[in-house]
Amino acid sequence: MRKESLAFLEKLLDAPSPSGYEQPAQRVFRDYVAPYCDELTTDVMGNVFARISGKGKDLPRVMIVGHTDEIGLQVKYIDDKGFLYFAAVGGVDAHLTAGKRVNVHTAGGPLAGVIGKKPIHLMDAKDRETVVKLESQYIDIGAKDKKEAQKLVRVGDAVTFESAFTRLVGDRVSSRGFDDKAGCFVVAEVLRLVAAGKKKLAVDLYGVSSVQEEIGLRGGTTSCYAVNPDVGICVEVDFATDQPDVEKKHNGEVALGKGPILTRGANINPHLFDLLSVAADKEKIDVQHTANPRATGTDANVMQISRNGVATALVKIPLRYMHTPVETVSLGDLEAAAKLIVATLERIASREEFIPR
Known part of the structure; x- marks a missing residue:
């Protein structure tokens, strides 16, 4: 991982951010993404919005979101x-x-x-x-x-x-707060990669670091209402099942280091899922799959039913030991998730393509 990105991740994880007390971490997020966006704002809830304008007129609005709050x-x-x-x-x-x-x-x-x-x-x-x-x-x-x-x-x-960022074997790292500062980190990296791209996207992009997800998806609800996106991608964590005491029948076969997870189900727009899958295939990015037959317990849930509806998808990071001070991820999965989302954004042509036919 790029050393500047890794330093940002460590600083983000170290910053305290229990639900309702997120601003130390939000300040870290704002400082990092400021050079990469055209507009940076914070709302009364504490959600942070970073916008990168696209090329063209009447472009679809795309919102990517990861929540910065942690348990505490x-x-x-x-x-x-x-x-x-x-x-x-x-x-x-x-x-x-x-x-x-x-x-x-x-x-x-x-x-x-x-x-x-x-x-x-x-x-x-x-x-x-x-x-x-x-x-x-x-x-x-x-x-x-x-x-x-x-x-x-x-x-x-x-x-x-009390929890220190700890390097394990290979690219595995452990800390408190990866749920969901992993997602918040990926949102920031997507903004950085888009800003560094040679061509402007054909979408208006909003990268959001949301608040109060752990106590009821509250920041995701208000931030989506404010942005009013056509398309929404939530970046979250999901249960890895490659540890000894987790049943694969519950969440499928999910392992650290084998790429981000794409979820299928009622919360997911089929065309957006297909775009993510095609991007993964074309860019040779390994992905894993899980199924969720009902509303997910993530910001994707409230995004989908905001206003008159949003085409939503979930990109998840495999995580061991969720809601402990030793949550563990693969750095490679974080990097792959950011690249996958950028490759998907490049394939979005219009808001109408997401309407079922």
Whole structure:
């Protein structure tokens, strides 16, 4: 991967962005894409829009979107001893939280803490087999009492898991937040590649870094309404099934390093799917396939039914260990996804071609 792109990816992943608190990551996105677009704006929700105008008149509008928000925690209560009780932002697994290092994002900057747990020596046998509910877990920042903790932390402060970008064997990398900063990264790389192209596209392109996907596809809903696209491509992550404890019958045969995933189903416009497939074949980009017979739980869902309807598709990145601090992807899959989308954009001729006949 290009060293500048890799540096951007690391910086994007490092920036905290639980749903509703995305702006540290959005600032990283804006800074990176600014040289590549004709117009860069942010709406009241916090969605970022980067537009590259095409060549011609009355061009189809194409929106590509990846959400920048990640799962996390939010401080709900500070007890008399200075321990912080919290709630989940998005789908946080209570199996994983105890014993984790965290950062509490305060007005004074990030504050280190740990999620404590009763020692196993002091637990009854039955309690050792029980998962402690999130509402009963707590963060220890080292404060001696409530008064000291309240000088540093406010109710409502966001919390992220401590996680460093880690290089594994080959091109595999691990970090928190690849869901869906992987998609946000691909959107940025598409903008960069389009800007570097020799010819202008025959579409008006909008690259969107959306917010609040993890709590109900909220930024995807408002951003699509604002852009009013004819065509929408959502870049997301999907469950890899090449780890030992995942059943392939659930999500098909999906592996890291074998290319981006193209989804088929009711949420996907057939002609747009075909364009992606032809582009993959012509450009010799390996792709994988999954099936989804109903609305997907992604921004593609709300894009498709925005206003009078949008021709939508999903390009997904294979991901291991979703919603953990060690989400793992292949860098090659990220690069291939960006190239595939650019090759598809070059094949779009009109908005009418997506209407079923």
